[in-house]
Amino acid sequence: MPTTTIAGRQIDVDAEGFLTKPEQWDEELAQTLAANIGITLTDAHWAPIHFLRKDFETQKETATLRRVSTVGGIPVKDLFALFPGKPAKKMSYIAGLQKPKGCV
Amino acid sequence: MTDMIVPSFDDETSTGRKLAIICSKGNLDMAYPGLILANAALGEGIEVHLFFTFWGFDIINKETMGNLKFSYLGNTAMHMPGHFGMSMPQGMAGLPGMTAVTTKMMKKQIADLEVPEVPEFLDLLHGSGAKMWACRMSADMMHLEKEHLYEGVEDIISATDFIELTDGAQLLFI
Numbered sequence: 627m628p629t630t631t632i633a634g635r636q637i638d639v640d641a642e643g644f645l646t647k648p649e650q651w652d653e654e655l656a657q658t659l660a661a662n663i664g665i666t667l668t669d670a671h672w673a674p675i676h677f678l679r680k681d682f683e684t685q686k687e688t689a690t691l692r693r694v695s696t697v698g699g700i701p702v703k704d705l706f707a708l709f710p711g712k713p714a715k716k717m718s719y720i721a722g723l724q725k726p727k728g729c730v
Numbered sequence: 731m732t733d734m735i736v737p738s739f740d741d742e743t744s745t746g747r748k749l750a751i752i753c754s755k756g757n758l759d760m761a762y763p764g765l766i767l768a769n770a771a772l773g774e775g776i777e778v779h780l781f782f783t784f785w786g787f788d789i790i791n792k793e794t795m796g797n798l799k800f801s802y803l804g805n806t807a808m809h810m811p812g813h814f815g816m817s818m819p820q821g822m823a824g825l826p827g828m829t830a831v832t833t834k835m836m837k838k839q840i841a842d843l844e845v846p847e848v849p850e851f852l853d854l855l856h857g858s859g860a861k862m863w864a865c866r867m868s869a870d871m872m873h874l875e876k877e878h879l880y881e882g883v884e885d886i887i888s889a890t891d892f893i894e895l896t897d898g899a900q901l902l903f904i
Contacts, residue, residue: 628735630734630735632734641735642735642737643734643736643737662734662736663737663739663740664740691773691858692844692854693844695854695857701857702854702857703857703859706857706858706859711740711775712739712773712774712775713773715737715739715773716739719739728844729766729769729770729845730766730769730843730844730846730854
C-alpha cells in the first residue's frame with residue numbers, strides 16, 4: 627500500500643487515496659482531505675463525519691448512506707447537498723475511512 | 731505535494747452519465763433489482779430515471795407497494811434455504827398459504843441485510859434524487875391517478891415521453 631504526504635504528514639492510503647489506517651486521522655487532517663476534493667467543511671459537514679467515525683468504532687466498517695440517515699438521523703437529501711455527486715465516497719474519504727462495502 | 735494521492739470523484743468519465751431503468755414486474759423479488767441498482771447509480775452521481783409499467787406499477791401503487799409478494803411457482807432455481815442442491819417441489823408452491831410463507835421468508839432475509847422494505851426504499855431513492863415516472867397506458871388500464879401513487883413519482887407519462895427524456899441514457903429493462 628502506498629503512503630502519501632497530506633498536511634505535511636506521511637499517511638497510508640490505498641490505490642485510490644482512501645486512508646487505510648483510520649487512527650492516522652484527526653480533524654485537522656479532515657480539513658485538508660476535504661480541501662483536496664473541493665469541499666470546505668462547515669458544521670453541517672461535521673455532523674455526518676463525526677457520525678461515521680463514531681459508528682466505525684463499534685461497527686468496524688464504514689456506514690452506508692442509508693445508515694447515516696436512519697441511525698445518524700441526517701436525511702439522505704442533505705448528504706447529497708453537502709457532498710455532491712458521490713456522498714458516500716466523499717464522506718468516508720474525509721472521515722479517513724474506506725468507502726462503504728454495503729450495497730444499500 | 732506533487733505526490734499526493736487523491737481520489738478522482740468528479741472525473742470526466744462519470745459526469746453526465748445517465749441510467750434509465752424500466753420496472754415491469756411487481757413480484758417482491760423482481761422489484762428489488764431495479765431499486766438496488768438505482769440506489770447504487772445515484773450514489774455514484776449518475777442521473778437515474780425509473781419508469782414503472784404494467785406489473786411494475788405495484789411498486790409505486792400506495793395500496794400494493796408495502797405488500798409485494800414472492801412465489802417460486804415456475805422458478806426452478808428455488809432451493810431449500812441453505813441447501814443449494816435441494817429443489818423445492820413446484821407443486822408445493824401452489825398450495826394455499828405457500829406464497830405468504832415464502833414472502834415472509836424472503837422479507838426476513840432482506841431485512842437481515844438491513845435493506846429497507848419497498849416504501850422506505852422509494853423514500854431513499856427519492857431523497858437521493860431519483861426521478862420516478864409512471865406509465866400512462868398502465869395507469870389508464872388500472873384506472874389509477876397520480877394521487878394513488880407514491881408521492882415521489884414525478885408524473886404519469888407516455889412511453890414516448892420517457893424515451894425522449896432518457897436520451898443518451900444506458901437502459902435496463904427489469
